[in-house]
Amino acid sequence: MAIVSSIKHESESPKKQRRERLVNANLLTEEVPLTKDDSLRPRTFDDFIGQLDLKEILGISVKAALARGEALDHLLFYGPPGLGKTTMSMIIAEELGVKCRVTSAPALERPRDIVGLLVNLQPRELIFIDEIHRLNRIAEELLYPAMEDRRLDLTIGKGSTAKIRSISLPPFTMVGATTKPASISSPMRDRFGITQRLEFYNAKDLQTIVQRTADLIGVSITLEASYQIGCRCRGTPRIANRLLRRVRDFATVQGNMTTIDEKIVDEALALHRVDHKGLDASDRRFLKSLIDLHNGGPVGLEPLAAALGEDPATLESVVEPFLLQIGFLQRTPRGRVVTHAAKKHLQV
Ligand SMILES: Nc1ncnc2c1ncn2[C@@H]1O[C@H](COP(=O)(O)OP(=O)(O)OP(=O)(O)O)[C@@H](O)[C@H]1O
């Protein structure tokens, strides 16, 4: 296919490619106006597509909490970026009919940040803490009694005259979200009554998500075309929505805005060098380098990163997870190995 033959021309600097990656699942600042992203967020369980097991489990817990008039148990969401952790947290607040106070761990550096978060808390409200693995120790130690005993322990004064004053809190639900569950301290992890992983979505569910977004932004698209986007977005709704916007841009400029079909998707994504598996130029450079310079592996991450002029940590967190997920790459005790499926895809 056209994309594969374009590999030879993929010679931009790694930095430039990283900056421009369309298939990066992280929220890009260019996509804030958050209102734009927010307007696409499903607001109810019914609106939230896929993740059926998760919806069933959470639906039962929410119904039970409502029936008993109690706060929902503390809840931890983990999984790769862009799969709906924040969205599901907002839905739960909506379904419980309570407010959600939204913050993230880096904004909770000082005790007064935690106090600000917890004062005036109304019964059964949600507190959503994003990137919860980044909480510092002071923040964690203030949150432990708050989560467990609904008590905020404040130290007043300093040194030998310091006193602890306890303030009682109403029942509330803490919702933590993270892409790095292994980095959460274990006492913090143990305080969540419900822990749920968000999974990558299948192409069918992503097709439905693309159709829904197209409706919301007023774009007409065929079912085949939204399925194509669903196949190329790395199992990730955020990327699906982003690809749809880029395809819409392409169609607008081509003056071909009646209905987006497979041909338009193909042409638009060829321009962005996103192939039919969702691989972009960075992924292909990575695999090609493993094949051409290291005979397909096994090879350690460091020499690979050196050959590509990339930072090893970036390769590990940004490029590798998707390649591992689709079985194009294996991590063995002796190093990274390219699979037969990857070679077949790249036609080498
Ligand atoms: N199940 C879904 N159905 C429809 N749209 C979804 C679904 N899940 C996510 N989305 C869309 O994808 C976007 C990204 O989701 P969200 O911000 O909740 O991801 P996240 O897991 O919190 O990501 P991060 O780890 O970067 O914070 C949302 O704005 C929403 O439009």
Ligand SMILES: [Mg+2]
């Ligand atoms: Mg989020």
